[in-house]
Amino acid sequence: MRFFIAMFSHETNTFSTLPSDRRQFEARDLRYGGELLEAYRGTGTCLGGMIDVAEARGVTLVPSLAAAAAPAGRVAAAFYAETTRRVLADLAAAGRLDGVLLDLHGAMVPEGLEDGEGELLRAVRATVGPAVPVAVTLDFHANVTEDMVRHATLLHGYKTYPHVDMDARGREATERLLDVAAGRIRPATAWRQSPLLPPIAGQLTARGPMRRLYDMADELARDPRVVSISVFAGFPLADIRDAGLSSYVVTDGDQALAEELADRLAAAAWAHRREFLHEALPVPAAVARALAADGRPVILADIADNTGGGAAGDTTEILRELLRAGARQTTVACLWDREAVRACVAAGVGATVTLKVGGKVDPSHGAPVEVTGQVRTLSDGRFVHKGPMFRGLEGRLGPTAVLDVNDLKIILISLRWQTLDPEMLRFVGIDPLAERIIVVKSSIHYRAAFEPLAHAIIEADAPGLSSSNLARFTFKRVRRPIYPLDEL
Numbered sequence: 001m002r003f004f005i006a007m008f009s010h011e012t013n014t015f016s017t018l019p020s021d022r023r024q025f026e027a028r029d030l031r032y033g034g035e036l037l038e039a040y041r042g043t044g045t046c047l048g049g050m051i052d053v054a055e056a057r058g059v060t061l062v063p064s065l066a067a068a069a070a071p072a073g074r075v076a077a078a079f080y081a082e083t084t085r086r087v088l089a090d091l092a093a094a095g096r097l098d099g100v101l102l103d104l105h106g107a108m109v110p111e112g113l114e115d116g117e118g119e120l121l122r123a124v125r126a127t128v129g130p131a132v133p134v135a136v137t138l139d140f141h142a143n144v145t146e147d148m149v150r151h152a153t154l155l156h157g158y159k160t161y162p163h164v165d166m167d168a169r170g171r172e173a174t175e176r177l178l179d180v181a182a183g184r185i186r187p188a189t190a191w192r193q194s195p196l197l198p199p200i201a202g203q204l205t206a207r208g209p210m211r212r213l214y215d216m217a218d219e220l221a222r223d224p225r226v227v228s229i230s231v232f233a234g235f236p237l238a239d240i241r242d243a244g245l246s247s248y249v250v251t252d253g254d255q256a257l258a259e260e261l262a263d264r265l266a267a268a269a270w271a272h273r274r275e276f277l278h279e280a281l282p283v284p285a286a287v288a289r290a291l292a293a294d295g296r297p298v299i300l301a302d303i304a305d306n307t308g309g310g311a312a313g314d315t316t317e318i319l320r321e322l323l324r325a326g327a328r329q330t331t332v333a334c335l336w337d338r339e340a341v342r343a344c345v346a347a348g349v350g351a352t353v354t355l356k357v358g359g360k361v362d363p364s365h366g367a368p369v370e371v372t373g374q375v376r377t378l379s380d381g382r383f384v385h386k387g388p389m390f391r392g393l394e395g396r397l398g399p400t401a402v403l404d405v406n407d408l409k410i411i412l413i414s415l416r417w418q419t420l421d422p423e424m425l426r427f428v429g430i431d432p433l434a435e436r437i438i439v440v441k442s443s444i445h446y447r448a449a450f451e452p453l454a455h456a457i458i459e460a461d462a463p464g465l466s467s468s469n470l471a472r473f474t475f476k477r478v479r480r481p482i483y484p485l486d487e488l
């Protein structure tokens with residue numbers, strides 16, 4: 001068998017003014033041809049899982065490209081067009097194919113378009129024709145559209161948030177694609193879009209409504225006629241018509257059953273809609289509670305400034321409050337501020353510097369904070385993920401400095417990356433277990449690796465573009481009415 005394989009991934013926060021052009025993809029990941037296989041083999045990613053199964057089953061992979069950038073504003077039209085063209089040209093040149101494997105996100109919004117993945121899949125389908133099966137892995141946050149459902153043979157959404165099953169979904173997509181290509185199953189799919197826009201911090205799968213929905217999906221999937229079930233929580237900060245929760249069911253040739261199960265999942269999601277609402281503590285209360293804790297480390301989650309949800313990663317409200325309160329044995333991980341890093345590099349390790357840090361993208365989310373501290377360490381920002389997410393994959397934070405302000409350590413980074421791995425502290429010489437307070441800029445992903453070592457977790461309601469307080473945003477494009485924006 002010969003399978004085509006490619007990855008094109010971006011989570012677009014349409015409220016963000018940060019660009020997502022070629023440079024941002026080059027900074028994170030942009031690889032062509034066989035390099036894709038070398039970079040992702042054995043990693044805890046969808047591509048890693050796909051490569052694993054394909055190689056174990058003797059499938060020949062025809063690699064095209066892997067393109068991913070940090071979540072931010074709309075993907076530049078030129079880069080989207082260039083990347084799509086390249087995938088289509090590679091497909092056309094690939095010769096006979098038995099299947100197509102695509103690792104996409106599902107919440108990519110290019111300039112001038114609402115549905116990056118739907119358009120790409122339409123073009124892929126037009127190129128390979130109706131007979132070649134196309135299997136797609138999608139993020140749990142995919143805002144699934146009718147075009148994605150129609151033009152793909154199979155969609156496989158992550159079932160976990162934090163996303164710790166990416167490689168499992170890559171494996172599953174490849175196994176099912178083999179089944180379809182060999183004629184062992186004939187997929188019948190049903191999809192239901194709910195009038196629900198769940199805030200990010202209410203989407204975790206350890207408990208709450210998404211746990212409930214996935215327990216139900218697991219139960220329904222015991223029926224041997226069911227091939228797979230995905231419940232997509234959606235990404236609320238992409239203000240497009242199709243943002244929000246949807247349910248997708250695949251059966252082996254039984255359309256009526258697929259429709260029935262999709263209806264049941266949609267009904268359950270609606271019945272429990274209020275459980276998605278989320279409240280976090282105001283910043284002063286959150287910091288006071290962290291300082292009063294009787295164990296360590298306390299994880300103080302800056303859930304609204306999660307670069308993984310398209311936020312800048314440079315807001316300062318929590319930092320300012322920690323400084324005011326005189327917090328020590330504390331680390332802020334991480335603050336995106338290239339200028340501040342450059343100043344630390346120029347001063348050198350051991351030097352004392354006075355700098356304005358953070359607050360440079362949108363001062364309405366917290367102005368820059370002036371600090372005087374000692375440059376503790378400098379590094380090139382390269383580390384290897386060791387937690388349950390992206391295990392084995394190299395992380396790149398760009399030039400990185402640790403600025404020590406009276407034992408409040410600020411990790412300053414040059415490339416935006418969510419604080420989802422304690423390795424991001426360790427590799428710059430900070431022992432997470434020795435800290436009283438660790439601020440992480442992450443909504444949910446930090447839980448996978450930090451929860452096991454945390455004494456307590458406190459979520460703060462600071463300003464930022466990944467806020468779960470949807471009242472902070474003005475939505476213009478999402479279909480209405482939708483809960484919780486409108487009481488239905």
Ligand SMILES: [Zn+2]
Binds near residue numbers: 139141163
């Ligand atoms: Zn996600």
